[in-house]
Amino acid sequence: METVAGAEGVDEAMFEDGRVEKTTPSNSPTKQISDPVVYKLVRVEGDGRLVPATDDEIMEVVDLLKDDNSEMHIVAESGQAVGISIDDSSSGKSLSELSGFSKFEDVYADAENLEAPTQETAAPVAPSSDIDQMKQSVDAAECSKSPDQMRESELSCAATSLLPDFSKLKGEICLDHLSIRELHETFRATFGRVTTVKDKTWLKRRIAMGLTNCCDIPSTSFVIKDNQILKLGEEENSNNVNCAVATDQDVVAIDDQQTDSDISQKKQSEDCQIISGKRLNCEYIEDSLPEVLNQEQKTVKRLRKPTKRYIEELSEVEHHEHTGRSITPAKSCGRDCPKSCARPAKNVSPDSRTYFTRLDSVAGLRVPCVSRVRRSRPRKDIMALVGIELVEKDNQCLAIDKVEPEQNLEAKHGDSLDDDASEDNIVTVPTAKGGIRRKHHRAWTLAEVMRLVEGVSRYGAGRWSEIKRLAFASYSYRTSVDLKDKWRNLLKASFAPAPTDKVMNPRKHVSMPIPAPILLRVRELAELHAQASPNLSTSKLVGCGGSVNGTRSGYL
DNA sequence: TTTAGGG
DNA sequence: CCCTAAA
Numbered sequence: 001m002e003t004v005a006g007a008e009g010v011d012e013a014m015f016e017d018g019r020v021e022k023t024t025p026s027n028s029p030t031k032q033i034s035d036p037v038v039y040k041l042v043r044v045e046g047d048g049r050l051v052p053a054t055d056d057e058i059m060e061v062v063d064l065l066k067d068d069n070s071e072m073h074i075v076a077e078s079g080q081a082v083g084i085s086i087d088d089s090s091s092g093k094s095l096s097e098l099s100g101f102s103k104f105e106d107v108y109a110d111a112e113n114l115e116a117p118t119q120e121t122a123a124p125v126a127p128s129s130d131i132d133q134m135k136q137s138v139d140a141a142e143c144s145k146s147p148d149q150m151r152e153s154e155l156s157c158a159a160t161s162l163l164p165d166f167s168k169l170k171g172e173i174c175l176d177h178l179s180i181r182e183l184h185e186t187f188r189a190t191f192g193r194v195t196t197v198k199d200k201t202w203l204k205r206r207i208a209m210g211l212t213n214c215c216d217i218p219s220t221s222f223v224i225k226d227n228q229i230l231k232l233g234e235e236e237n238s239n240n241v242n243c244a245v246a247t248d249q250d251v252v253a254i255d256d257q258q259t260d261s262d263i264s265q266k267k268q269s270e271d272c273q274i275i276s277g278k279r280l281n282c283e284y285i286e287d288s289l290p291e292v293l294n295q296e297q298k299t300v301k302r303l304r305k306p307t308k309r310y311i312e313e314l315s316e317v318e319h320h321e322h323t324g325r326s327i328t329p330a331k332s333c334g335r336d337c338p339k340s341c342a343r344p345a346k347n348v349s350p351d352s353r354t355y356f357t358r359l360d361s362v363a364g365l366r367v368p369c370v371s372r373v374r375r376s377r378p379r380k381d382i383m384a385l386v387g388i389e390l391v392e393k394d395n396q397c398l399a400i401d402k403v404e405p406e407q408n409l410e411a412k413h414g415d416s417l418d419d420d421a422s423e424d425n426i427v428t429v430p431t432a433k434g435g436i437r438r439k440h441h442r443a444w445t446l447a448e449v450m451r452l453v454e455g456v457s458r459y460g461a462g463r464w465s466e467i468k469r470l471a472f473a474s475y476s477y478r479t480s481v482d483l484k485d486k487w488r489n490l491l492k493a494s495f496a497p498a499p500t501d502k503v504m505n506p507r508k509h510v511s512m513p514i515p516a517p518i519l520l521r522v523r524e525l526a527e528l529h530a531q532a533s534p535n536l537s538t539s540k541l542v543g544c545g546g547s548v549n550g551t552r553s554g555y556l
Numbered sequence: 557t558t559t560a561g562g563g
Numbered sequence: 564c565c566c567t568a569a570a
Contacts, residue, residue, distance in 0.1 A: 441564065442564095462559070462560085463559095464558075464559070465557080465558055465559085480558070480559085481558090481559085481560095481564090481565085481566095482564080484559075484560075484561095485564070485565090488560095488561090
């Protein structure tokens with residue numbers, strides 16, 4: 001039933017045309033609404049490609065739905081050509097193919113269940129890559145959890161458990177044979193929020209995207225290791241190496257690239273060098289920060305020389321005003337349009353929504369912003385508008401998944417691409433000098449933190465610009481300074497006394513605490529860096545080869 | 557420009 | 564997070 005190869009199960013419902021105007025319904029009613037089908041929201045590019053919708057788009061649509069529910073059906077039905085439905089077949093199929101890998105999971109699962117506090121100290125097994133260290137760290141932490149916690153994390157991903165089961169994210173992740181529940185758990189660990197989406201494929205894709213920060217996820221196999229999709233088999237290969245080139249994923253036939261390493265790599269992936277060597281390029285495509293210094297912005301009054309960041313924002317606001325957007329339902333905030341609006345793209349015209357694809361750097365390539373999800377605020381609106389039942393009732397996800405209101409933060413990888421903080425995060429603080437400056441705050445997501453840690457491990461603490469450029473290219477709102485600051489905080493946190501969760505006032509953690517394993521890792525890296533940086537200039541190797549000696553032993 | 561630190 | 568001094 002897949003009209004379009006590889007398009008199944010990506011996201012949610014409905015279709016729009018390139019401009020995101022709603023395609024007028026009718027035509028071939030292909031399905032009864034009653035069918036357990038999940039429709040996916042995509043945008044049809046000018047050239048006919050389908051691009052997964054962003055949350056913004058979804059929200060827009062949702063807005064419509066609110067007004068006229070029946071319309072939704074029509075719209076959904078109108079998806080003739082691109083109608084995509086999901087059945088779970090894919091997962092089943094790959095299960096067998098992956099049997100080999102599933103062992104990994106099993107092993108970990110077993111390890112998790114071992115009730116051995118002593119393991120915490122026994123963790124170091126063999127000198128290995130930092131990846132392994134990470135794994136071990138996680139394992140150790142996992143093992144050190146109280147039985148209760150462990151059971152809790154396993155039993156449900158419900159909002160009741162405070163911490164997601166991060167163990168699901170460690171090491172190599174094979175999503176293929178996971179149950180819905182496990183997928184939910186993994187999802188939660190990945191994004192920091194729960195989801196009620198029951199579609200496996202969607203979940204897997206979403207998780208994969210979250211973990212790899214890559215939009216180009218094959219639809220057939222989901223084994224992720226070290227932030228990259230491990231491709232198996234022959235036709236499974238995705239061209240995720242070429243995300244940036246955006247010949248485009250999902251819809252168009254997936255053409256494979258040198259996938260060489262696949263299995264063999266996995267087996268002897270002790271060498272993190274190798275792995276890191278073939279990281280997803282798409283992450284590393286530098287997204288040139290637009291030097292949007294338009295006339296408009298010059299008119300903005302200011303007392304102090306604005307930082308680049310401010311400049312971008314300001315110009316952005318201007319743009320919004322010009323484009324007279326009446327787009328998102330949650331337009332309460334005057335500036336919730338992603339930054340791409342402000343990009344120096346030629347395709348920025350008053351009526352075109354430039355933020356659905358983003359203009360990436362030099363080549364001006366268009367990179368689809370995959371179903372990156374919302375900013376915190378809008379979500380609420382959606383829920384209010386559409387009603388949660390809509391989502392929960394059927395086994396289909398329609399455009400959104402439910403989340404816990406606040407406490408789920410915006411742990412969204414999705415927020416990553418160019419949007420900026422939602423309005424509620426921007427407060428203006430009066431300056432002594434009479435001016436006002438905007439202070440925006442964007443909570444660090446777990447994914448970001450992990451990324452940061454990984455970046456530090458690879459490039460060394462202190463090389464912030466490097467890390468920014470290489471590992472945070474897609475997070476335009478994180479500057480190298482931000483990375484540095486965050487690292488400083490992580491460091492502080494990692495050396496600080498143990499969290500002691502229970503005692504804490506429940507109100508206290510509005511944001512998810514940083515999982516112990518990560519802190520542990522931070523500490524290791526700190527140590528490594530401390531002893532490695534003085535003389536050795538090879539900070540690139542920090543965290544890899546250097547791990548041989550037991551730096552960890554000192555802490556455990 | 558990038559880092560390091562103070563606030 | 565922001566800001567600034569240094570490099």
